[in-house]
Amino acid sequence: MTEIPSDHPRHDSLVTRHRIEAGVEKGITSRQGLIAQGRGEAFDYLLGERTLESADEAARAAAAHLLLARHPVVSVNGNVAALCPEELVELAEATGADLEVNLFNRTEERVAAIADHLREHGASEVKGLTADARIPGLSHERAKVDADGIYDADAVVVPLEDGDRAEALGAMGKTEIVIDLNPLSRSAQVAAVPIVDNVVRAVPNVARHARDLRETPREELEAIVAAFDADAALTHAERAIREGAIADERS
Numbered sequence: 129m130t131e132i133p134s135d136h137p138r139h140d141s142l143v144t145r146h147r148i149e150a151g152v153e154k155g156i157t158s159r160q161g162l163i164a165q166g167r168g169e170a171f172d173y174l175l176g177e178r179t180l181e182s183a184d185e186a187a188r189a190a191a192a193h194l195l196l197a198r199h200p201v202v203s204v205n206g207n208v209a210a211l212c213p214e215e216l217v218e219l220a221e222a223t224g225a226d227l228e229v230n231l232f233n234r235t236e237e238r239v240a241a242i243a244d245h246l247r248e249h250g251a252s253e254v255k256g257l258t259a260d261a262r263i264p265g266l267s268h269e270r271a272k273v274d275a276d277g278i279y280d281a282d283a284v285v286v287p288l289e290d291g292d293r294a295e296a297l298g299a300m301g302k303t304e305i306v307i308d309l310n311p312l313s314r315s316a317q318v319a320a321v322p323i324v325d326n327v328v329r330a331v332p333n334v335a336r337h338a339r340d341l342r343e344t345p346r347e348e349l350e351a352i353v354a355a356f357d358a359d360a361a362l363t364h365a366e367r368a369i370r371e372g373a374i375a376d377e378r379s
């Protein structure tokens with residue numbers, strides 16, 4: 129990998145790109161993941177590659193949901209595994225969540241490679257290899273989940289999710305926390321908590337909020353959850369993208 133100078137104006141974006149490329153080479157990320165990354169980059173560029181205030185509020189509401197949940201699970205695909213494996217492990221630790229590999233383009237080789245990659249970055253247990261339950265209403269491969277993982281979960285973090293599956297998980301009554309840079313994507317639109325931010329910023333941000341809120345009484349966590357307005361967060365993000373940074377500062 130070519131060394132990227134730290135003062136390069138697009139340093140973070142280029143590092144992210146290299147991580148996805150390395151993910152494809154290691155058999156973690158699908159080739160379609162490269163296309164998804166390009167799409168995400170375009171939105172991130174328009175957002176100014178920073179966390180909006182509305183995305184930070186969403187990250188806090190997400191942390192509150194995860195701390196309140198009976199069984200929180202963080203769903204891991206080939207892109208997020210390549211981009212921020214350590215941060216996923218830290219999020220799972222901070223919230224008591226399970227990590228489960230759940231792929232759009234599922235192959236057993238890639239599931240195993242991602243589970244190994246997460247373990248190399250500190251995960252003690254990774255779910256998703258058993259795949260002994262199915263999400264109702266979805267075609268075969270995309271529906272595969274662990275019975276004691278996503279199937280049983282009451283709150284699921286789904287970064288870069290496909291809209292159909294996001295809807296199907298919601299239909300199972302699960303609280304869905306979606307991380308997606310596109311506020312118009314169907315998964316962001318159906319989420320209880322849409323975090324319109326890059327996963328490389330959002331995952332550690334949710335973990336930070338969870339550590340801050342760890343000792344907070346349940347009633348206060350419930351109040352944070354109740355005060356969060358998903359539609360307002362999506363509208364704010366869309367305005368920031370359409371109108372640029374100035375509009376965001378004014379709001």
Ligand code: PTJ
Pocket residue numbers: 157158160161162163164165166167168169171205206207211230231232233234288289290307308309310313325326327328
């Ligand atoms: O590893 P798999 O098989 O589960 O496949 C994963 C991908 C991402 C390839 C698959 O789910 C897919 O094709 O996704 P889409 O339909 O291309 O959607 C990707 C969404 O994620 C788009 O709305 C992008 O804007 C968004 N996105 C891309 N990169 C990032 C992102 N959102 C947050 N952070 C990113 N780094």
